[in-house]
Structures are given as structure tokens and as C-alpha cells.
Amino acid sequence: xxxxxxxxxxxxxxxxxxxxxxxxxxxxxxxxxxxxxxxxxxxxxxxxxxxxxxxxxxxxx
Numbered sequence: 001x002x003x004x005x006x007x008x009x010x011x012x013x014x015x016x017x018x019x020x021x022x023x024x025x026x027x028x029x030x031x032x033x034x035x036x037x038x039x040x041x042x043x044x045x046x047x048x049x050x051x052x053x054x055x056x057x058x059x060x061x
Contacts, residue, residue, distance in 0.1 A: 002058050009055030016048035 024041050027034070 006055045006058035009051045009058065011055075013048045013051030013055060016044055016051065020044040020048065 020041050023037075023044070027037050027041075030037050
């Protein structure tokens with residue numbers, strides 16, 4: 001069960017980074033204010049980092 005949670009968290013973290021990169025690349029085309037878009041990207045990357053760290057910790061310990 002720990003293996004499934006660990007791998008799942010890592011995969012979701014990688015997916016989150018990929019989506020954040022695409023959103024950041026399309027930032028100039030967004031109609032929302034730049035500061036809110038940057039906050040969204042930063043929050044998304046923080047969540048991805050948390051998932052990656054959580055997944056690795058579950059797999060190692």
C-alpha cells in the first residue's frame with residue numbers, strides 16, 4: 001500500500017510540474033492579472049514539491 005501511495009504521489013507531483021510549466025508558458029496569453037497568475041504557478045509548484053518529497057519519504061521509510 002505504501003508503494004502505491006509513494007509512486008502515486010511522485011507521479012502526481014511530476015504531472016503538476018508539467019502543467020505548471022505549460023501554464024507559465026501561456027502566461028502572456030492569460031486575461032487574468034499577472035500577479036494572480038504568478039501566485040497560482042508558485043502555489044502549484046509548492047504543491048508539486050510537497051508531493052515529490054512525500055512520495056520519496058514514503059518509499060524510503
